[in-house]
Amino acid sequence: AGMAAEEVADAELQAALDEALPEEGLEGLEGMEGMEGMEEAAAAEEPAEEEADEDEDEGGDGVEVDEHLKDAVEGSLRLKRLLSRDDDAQPGAKKRKVPYGMTQAQVTKVQKLLIKWGLMPDVVVKHVLEQQTLEELEEIDKCNYAPDKFNMWKSPAELLARFCQEMKERKLPGGGQIDVLSAFKFKWKLDMVADKKLRALSHKGLRYVLSNYDGTTGLDDIITEAQAYEPEDENETINAVPTAPGVSTIGRFCRLELIDPLADAAVFGDANLTFALKLAKHRKALGHVGRVIATTFEDLETLRERYKEIDESIKILEDHYAEVYHGVDCTRIAIDPRFKDMENTLGAVYYNFPHSGAVSGFFDGHPVVNWRHENLMRLFFRALRFFVKPGGWVKVASNMGAVGVRYSYIVGGAIENEFTHVETMQFLEWHLHRYGRSYGDKRDVYKRPDAKNNESYNAQRAESDMVYCFRYAPTGETLGPQQIRLPPTLKTLKQCTDGPFKSVYGPAKDNLAQSLHNRFVTEVSGTHVG
Known part of the structure; x- marks a missing residue:
C-alpha cells in the first residue's frame, strides 16, 4: 500500500511537471518516466545550450578596451549586456529554450522544487533558484528545506536567498575576527596539531612558513627550515623583532598599516x-614616497552639495601629493583613462564599507536588489588583478552582519580572483579607523559624519565592524570568465509582488518595473544613482 501511494504521488508530481515544463522549452521530455530520467535527458542536452550561450556573449559593447585588460572589465560589460537585452527584445523574437547561464538539468530541478513547495507562481523565488548551480539545487532538494510561505516579516524569496547564502558560507571562514594563523589553517585545511606547532613559532619562523608553504612539502620540514632561516636584510621592516611571538607580531603589521x-x-x-586624508597623513609621517590615489564614486558637484568641507579636503590631499579622482567606478577602472599605465603598480588598496546603494521599498538582502552587492565585490576584485602588484594588500572594511555586501561576498570574491585571505581584524583595532565615516548618499546632507565617535552610525555595533585583509598571490594560470550574479529580468520585475510592488497594479506597476530596470542599467554603466 505504501509503494502504491508513493507511485501515485510520483505520478501527480510528474503530471504537474509535464504541464509546467513546456513553457520553459523542455517539450521533448514529456514521455519520460520519473525525475531521474528527465534530469539525465536534460543533462545530455547541456553542451548545445552552452554553445548557444557562448555565441550570444560575442559582440561589441561600444567600449574600447586594451587587449590585455579585457578580462578586467569583461564581467561588468557582460552584466550590462544582459540587462540591455530586455530593452532590445522585440515582439515575436525567438524565445530562449533555457534561461541564460542555465542547463536543462537546472531548469528541471528548479521546476521540481517550485512544484514541491507550491510556489510555481512566485517569479522571485524562481529567480533565486535559477542563480544556483546544479549541485546547490540538489543540496537544497536533499535537505528538504522549504521557505516559509506564511512568514510575517520576510517573503519566501528573501528566506530562500538567505538560506542559499548561509549554505555557501558554511564552506568559508566565518565573518568575525580571524587571526593570520587561523586564516592560513583554513586555506590549507590543517588540523589542531599543526595549529599548535605553528602558534609556538617566533615571528621570523612563522613568517617564513606563511610565505613558503605551498602544500607540496611536509609542514614539519618547512618548520625545520624556518628555524634555521636567517633573513638577508635584518633592517627590513618585515624582519623586525624576529624572536617575538609570531601570530601577534604579524597581526601588528596589519593593524599599524x-x-x-x-x-x-x-x-x-x-x-x-x-x-584618504587619514592615509595620506599616515604615509607622510612614515616617510613613504608612494602616491595616495583618492577616488569618489560621485562627481565633484554632488560632493559639494553634501560636504561643505570637500574643497578643503581636496586641497589638503593635494598638498600631500595625493591625486583625487571623481566619478570612479571601482569595477571599471580598466576603461578609465585616468588609470592608464597603472597596471601592477598598487601596493595597497582600500574600500571601506562598500555598498551598491539603497533601493526604496526593498531591504538590502532582498534578491531583487542584492545581486548588485555581490557583483560589486566580484567585479571589484577581478578589476584589481591587473592593477595590484603581486604581494600587494587589499583591505575591505565591513560589518560582519551586513546583509547588503555580506562578508562572504568580500571573502569569496577575493579568493576566486587569487587574493589570499590573510586575516580579519576588528575595525576598532586598526590604526586608520578614526576617520569621518559617511553614508555616501543624500543622507549625508543632514547626518554629518563624526570622526570621534561615529554618531551617524550609533545604531550599528562598532565591535562587529571588521577589516578583511588580503594579499594578491597570482598563480600565473588563466582564470575563467568572472562569475556574476544575474539580475532579475524586466518580466520578473513586472510580476514581482514584494517591496514597492505590493500596492501597485496595472500600468503603474509596469512603469515602476521599467523605472527600476532603467536604474539597474544606469548603475552597471558606472553612473551613480542616489
Whole structure:
C-alpha cells in the first residue's frame, strides 16, 4: 500500500511537471518516466545550450578596451549586456529554450522544487533558484528545506536567498575576527596539531612558513627550515623583532598599516575623502614616497552639495601629493583613462564599507536588489588583478552582519580572483579607523559624519565592524570568465509582488518595473544613482 501511494504521488508530481515544463522549452521530455530520467535527458542536452550561450556573449559593447585588460572589465560589460537585452527584445523574437547561464538539468530541478513547495507562481523565488548551480539545487532538494510561505516579516524569496547564502558560507571562514594563523589553517585545511606547532613559532619562523608553504612539502620540514632561516636584510621592516611571538607580531603589521613605502595606494568609494586624508597623513609621517590615489564614486558637484568641507579636503590631499579622482567606478577602472599605465603598480588598496546603494521599498538582502552587492565585490576584485602588484594588500572594511555586501561576498570574491585571505581584524583595532565615516548618499546632507565617535552610525555595533585583509598571490594560470550574479529580468520585475510592488497594479506597476530596470542599467554603466 505504501509503494502504491508513493507511485501515485510520483505520478501527480510528474503530471504537474509535464504541464509546467513546456513553457520553459523542455517539450521533448514529456514521455519520460520519473525525475531521474528527465534530469539525465536534460543533462545530455547541456553542451548545445552552452554553445548557444557562448555565441550570444560575442559582440561589441561600444567600449574600447586594451587587449590585455579585457578580462578586467569583461564581467561588468557582460552584466550590462544582459540587462540591455530586455530593452532590445522585440515582439515575436525567438524565445530562449533555457534561461541564460542555465542547463536543462537546472531548469528541471528548479521546476521540481517550485512544484514541491507550491510556489510555481512566485517569479522571485524562481529567480533565486535559477542563480544556483546544479549541485546547490540538489543540496537544497536533499535537505528538504522549504521557505516559509506564511512568514510575517520576510517573503519566501528573501528566506530562500538567505538560506542559499548561509549554505555557501558554511564552506568559508566565518565573518568575525580571524587571526593570520587561523586564516592560513583554513586555506590549507590543517588540523589542531599543526595549529599548535605553528602558534609556538617566533615571528621570523612563522613568517617564513606563511610565505613558503605551498602544500607540496611536509609542514614539519618547512618548520625545520624556518628555524634555521636567517633573513638577508635584518633592517627590513618585515624582519623586525624576529624572536617575538609570531601570530601577534604579524597581526601588528596589519593593524599599524606598515605597507610598501614605494608603491602607490588607492582608496575607492571614499565619499567625503576623510579616510584618504587619514592615509595620506599616515604615509607622510612614515616617510613613504608612494602616491595616495583618492577616488569618489560621485562627481565633484554632488560632493559639494553634501560636504561643505570637500574643497578643503581636496586641497589638503593635494598638498600631500595625493591625486583625487571623481566619478570612479571601482569595477571599471580598466576603461578609465585616468588609470592608464597603472597596471601592477598598487601596493595597497582600500574600500571601506562598500555598498551598491539603497533601493526604496526593498531591504538590502532582498534578491531583487542584492545581486548588485555581490557583483560589486566580484567585479571589484577581478578589476584589481591587473592593477595590484603581486604581494600587494587589499583591505575591505565591513560589518560582519551586513546583509547588503555580506562578508562572504568580500571573502569569496577575493579568493576566486587569487587574493589570499590573510586575516580579519576588528575595525576598532586598526590604526586608520578614526576617520569621518559617511553614508555616501543624500543622507549625508543632514547626518554629518563624526570622526570621534561615529554618531551617524550609533545604531550599528562598532565591535562587529571588521577589516578583511588580503594579499594578491597570482598563480600565473588563466582564470575563467568572472562569475556574476544575474539580475532579475524586466518580466520578473513586472510580476514581482514584494517591496514597492505590493500596492501597485496595472500600468503603474509596469512603469515602476521599467523605472527600476532603467536604474539597474544606469548603475552597471558606472553612473551613480542616489
